[in-house]
Amino acid sequence: MKDAVRSTPLIAVVGAPNVGKSTLFNALTGLRQKVGNFSGVTVEPALGDVDTGAGRVSLIDLPGLYSLTASSEDEQLTVQVLSGTHPTIPQPDAILMVMNAHDPEKCLVLFSALAELNIPMMVAVTMVDAVKARGGVFDDITLTHKLGVGVTAVVGRKGLGAQEVREQLSQVVSWRRPPTLLPAQSTLEERFAWASALTSTVSLPGRPDRRTRAIDAAVLHPLWGTLIFLLVMAAFFQSIFSGAEPLMSAIESGIGLMQEGVETLIPAGIIRSFVTKGLLGGVGSVVVFLPQILILNLLISVLEESGYLARAAFLVDRAMGLFGLQGRSFIPLLGSFACAIPGIMSARIIPNYRDRLVTIMATPLMTCSARLPVYTLLIGAVIPSTYLFGVVSLQGAVLAGLYVAGALSGLVLALLLKKTLTRDAAAPFLMEFPPYRLPSAKSIGFTMVARTKDFLRTAGTVILVFSIALWVLTEFPVASQSPGSTPLEQAHHQLEQSLAADLGKTLQPVFAPLGFDWKITLGVLSSYAARETFVGAMGQIYSANVEDSDEPLRVVLSREYSLAVGLSILAFYVFALQCISTMAIMRRETGSWKWPGLAFAIMFGMAYTASWITHSLASSL
Amino acid sequence: MVPLQAMPLHVPCRIVAVHGNPCVSLRVRELGLIPGTHCTVERRAPFGGPLEVMLDRRTVAVRPTPDVVIMVEPLVEPVVEPVVAT
Numbered sequence: 172m173k174d175a176v177r178s179t180p181l182i183a184v185v186g187a188p189n190v191g192k193s194t195l196f197n198a199l200t201g202l203r204q205k206v207g208n209f210s211g212v213t214v215e216p217a218l219g220d221v222d223t224g225a226g227r228v229s230l231i232d233l234p235g236l237y238s239l240t241a242s243s244e245d246e247q248l249t250v251q252v253l254s255g256t257h258p259t260i261p262q263p264d265a266i267l268m269v270m271n272a273h274d275p276e277k278c279l280v281l282f283s284a285l286a287e288l289n290i291p292m293m294v295a296v297t298m299v300d301a302v303k304a305r306g307g308v309f310d311d312i313t314l315t316h317k318l319g320v321g322v323t324a325v326v327g328r329k330g331l332g333a334q335e336v337r338e339q340l341s342q343v344v345s346w347r348r349p350p351t352l353l354p355a356q357s358t359l360e361e362r363f364a365w366a367s368a369l370t371s372t373v374s375l376p377g378r379p380d381r382r383t384r385a386i387d388a389a390v391l392h393p394l395w396g397t398l399i400f401l402l403v404m405a406a407f408f409q410s411i412f413s414g415a416e417p418l419m420s421a422i423e424s425g426i427g428l429m430q431e432g433v434e435t436l437i438p439a440g441i442i443r444s445f446v447t448k449g450l451l452g453g454v455g456s457v458v459v460f461l462p463q464i465l466i467l468n469l470l471i472s473v474l475e476e477s478g479y480l481a482r483a484a485f486l487v488d489r490a491m492g493l494f495g496l497q498g499r500s501f502i503p504l505l506g507s508f509a510c511a512i513p514g515i516m517s518a519r520i521i522p523n524y525r526d527r528l529v530t531i532m533a534t535p536l537m538t539c540s541a542r543l544p545v546y547t548l549l550i551g552a553v554i555p556s557t558y559l560f561g562v563v564s565l566q567g568a569v570l571a572g573l574y575v576a577g578a579l580s581g582l583v584l585a586l587l588l589k590k591t592l593t594r595d596a597a598a599p600f601l602m603e604f605p606p607y608r609l610p611s612a613k614s615i616g617f618t619m620v621a622r623t624k625d626f627l628r629t630a631g632t633v634i635l636v637f638s639i640a641l642w643v644l645t646e647f648p649v650a651s652q653s654p655g656s657t658p659l660e661q662a663h664h665q666l667e668q669s670l671a672a673d674l675g676k677t678l679q680p681v682f683a684p685l686g687f688d689w690k691i692t693l694g695v696l697s698s699y700a701a702r703e704t705f706v707g708a709m710g711q712i713y714s715a716n717v718e719d720s721d722e723p724l725r726v727v728l729s730r731e732y733s734l735a736v737g738l739s740i741l742a743f744y745v746f747a748l749q750c751i752s753t754m755a756i757m758r759r760e761t762g763s764w765k766w767p768g769l770a771f772a773i774m775f776g777m778a779y780t781a782s783w784i785t786h787s788l789a790s791s792l
Numbered sequence: 793m794v795p796l797q798a799m800p801l802h803v804p805c806r807i808v809a810v811h812g813n814p815c816v817s818l819r820v821r822e823l824g825l826i827p828g829t830h831c832t833v834e835r836r837a838p839f840g841g842p843l844e845v846m847l848d849r850r851t852v853a854v855r856p857t858p859d860v861v862i863m864v865e866p867l868v869e870p871v872v873e874p875v876v877a878t
Contacts (some may be wrong), residue, residue: 237822243813274850277824341853359821360828376849387851393838485853489841492855601823603853604844 176666179220180228181261182342182552183253186237186269187277188235188522189605191297194476195269195325196232197614198333199340204621214245214524216252217621220583223341231263235522237277238359265291265343267336272299272309272324273606275374279366282318283357286349292320293346295336299324301606307377314373319350383478383606400486403479404505411467411509412540418462426455444646449788453638456701457631460512460752464626467506467513469621474502475520476610481602494582497521500530504581507537511753512630515760516622522602524727528761531589532770535748535757536581538574541702545744548569549708552728553737569741570595577745625758633755635769641700644671662711671696685743685782686736686790695740698749705744735789742785747778796854796862797843799833803866805864806830811858820860823852 186192197204200219217232233252234245241247248257254263266285270278285292285487299309315322323335328455339346390396430447437443474480484498491500500519507514514534521527545572554566595642650668652661668673675693682692690712697708706724713727728737748754761767799805807829810817824847825831834845834851842855854862 240818242819276849279823280822359818360826363824363826391835391844393835397838413807481853485837485844487855488855489837489839492841601819601855602853603823604853698878 179226180265181263182265182267182340182343183228184230184232184267184269185249185281185584186235187255187271190235190269190271190274190278192269193232193618194296194611194614195297195333195336197611197617199336200230201617202620204617206623214248214519218250219550221337221340223337225341228340228343230267230689231260237281238362239287243522245522253290262288265293265338265346266346267632268292268294270294270296272296272302272307272374273376274623275309275370276363276366277510279369280359280362281527282349283353283362283365283400286318286352287355288350290602291343291346291348293339293343294318294320294322295321295325295339297325300378301608302374308375310373311466314369317373318345319354323357328706329628353387355686356610374480380606383604386607387482387604387687390479391485396482396486396771398564400483403474403483404501407470407474407502407549408469408505411463411506411513414466415462415509419459422459422462422521426451426458435498441646441649441736445642449639449642452642453635456752457627457634458636460510460626461512463510464516464623465619467517468622469615470620471502471517471520476615478605478607480520481604484602485604485669493586495586496530496533496582497523499740500585501527503534504537504578507534507539510539510541511535511537511750512756513758515753516626518760523555527698528766529585531757531760532588532766533581533585535774536577536584536746538577538745541750542573542744544703545698545705546573546741549707549737549741551725553732573741573745580746584773600723618764620623625759629759630752630755633758634752637751637755638700641671641697644647644674645669645697659711662712666693666708666711684703685779686733686739686786691736691740694748695743695747698750701752702744702749715790733790735786738789739782739786743778743782746774746781747779748774793865795856796831796833796845796864799864799866801833804830804832804867807862809824809863810860811863813829816833816857816860816865820854820861820862823851824850825862831864834876 184196196217196219199221203221204217204219216234216236219230221228221230231252233249236249239250239253241250242425248260250263251257252260253266266288268282268285270279280314282294294314296309296311296314298409299311301307309324311322311324318349321339325333325336353362357365391401422626430451433447433451434443434688437446448781471480474483478503480499483501484497487501488498491498492785498502500518502520503514503518505514506517511534514537518531521530548567550566555571557565559565559568566659578653645666647670648668650665652664656664672693673690675696676689677694679687679689679692682695687695693712694708698705708729708758710724713731732740748767748771754771755771757767758764793807796805796807801845807825807827808825809819825845829847832846833843834846837843840856840870842853845852845854
């Protein structure tokens, strides 16, 4: 990687938060973005190539920061890379600093610090058009003279002006190193004084942004703002939850058709089984996440680029603060009620690594849609369909209780982790309200494509490998089938004699205190591919057809299981982290297997304890 | 001199000092809330949530925490003494 990057000039894209850095990066690199694949980083900086017309340059998009005295892990990454002390990412040859014409002061403070690194620089100024439209002035020529490096105005959102930046990139060898502007080791106050004086020399702010003021008056209103927030979040959740549903079923039936097609081509046997169940099944279990990931990234980008996300975080910050979280944690947690995979990916909107980590650790406890088939099956099987006080359905009340138990336990876990793991890092809730603007469809498109590629390459491969491993466990050793048996009987026969069944029988004593027999243990184990697999696995174990409806299986289970056992399994599913895909994406987003490993251990402990207590209480009744 | 969260809404004030945990107070100052800066508290989030603070050219949100205290003094309109004819 190091050598591959070094063959072309490497230019770091650096800027304060909310200056339009990512939009400019998207406009410059387009679809030529790739995953960094540097080891040991908590935030993977995006890389992209730009064809300047006079050769190729590589851009690296580093996390935003205000000064070089980094207080968060994300900012430390930027500082380490720029100063050449990062263990795996090479020091860039030049810095492209992105600056905002609307608010040059904080950008100039950052510039004064970057200038001391003695790396060739160029400054790209965004939102010059917005300032001019309000009657303001931005004098980039004077700024060029004052800063001693090239300054180019750019309209990042529409990609206009990106052409000028591209031309500048082609002449990267002639970029200048900034002169000494301030004495080294200047204090922040001295830097602000210098930046403030320079700001009034080169710019006039123009009229206040009335549109932003007017929108804020509604959006941040205690009553209307809260209502708007609830509506936006409901629409957000509904889009991920049901918007992705038809696409996901289409993918599933597409994979099903391919499996049937392969079955006609390859004679029955282990190769056919590998191709259909192992390979196609594995690919299917990766691809099925794509609709949710695409929709979620689209919505998140729109919320973030429009400027609403900061306002939403402001409104909900107090409530999340009760659990040691910050306002932005709300979105990943909400998204996780659909699926923890996109939920965890959306945690990238939290700019601070520790807050992000605590949020990610809580997401698997939100009741995802994969738990729903398991809940429905078991509640239907063991809970009587009676009504409490004649109005409240007992089955419905149990289902609601499971959702509440999951969400509350997740929030409490976040609070505990915040108090223990990240005790010393006091990260206050501080952020800017960027002006509202229309998001750029092009920029959002590029982000969606880049995130999807990222998912397929990093988490997708892990999920595929685990799916194939599970196939091996369930299909070996190959059971001899008696002639004339139905496919369902054959599947039952195969599963009963597989390695997975051996594993279930071996591990059963561990689960015995919870009331699980080896069949339930096997069902629970098979859920590690995806929770809803439990339904299919139970169907195979009890030779009950679940193709058309769960009805036959529900009848079998209600005969087989006592109320205590049923409740015990439900309690286990509320807490257990039974999802390889979630663990793969957690590893991707936290930078190591340590965190998914810890989450697995904690949640197994919670699930086991809850299940044991439930079983003991329910049995003694 | 009062803490920022005690300021009434829309009343201009000047930041006098930022006390507290060095790491946190650095972050506050990086956002531009440095002593000498003029600002107004524009809004409070419901139930004692963060404050929306307007600076010269931008708006920031700050959650009052025990880790950092931003002390401000209200900007009083200078009182012009009436010229008394002698």
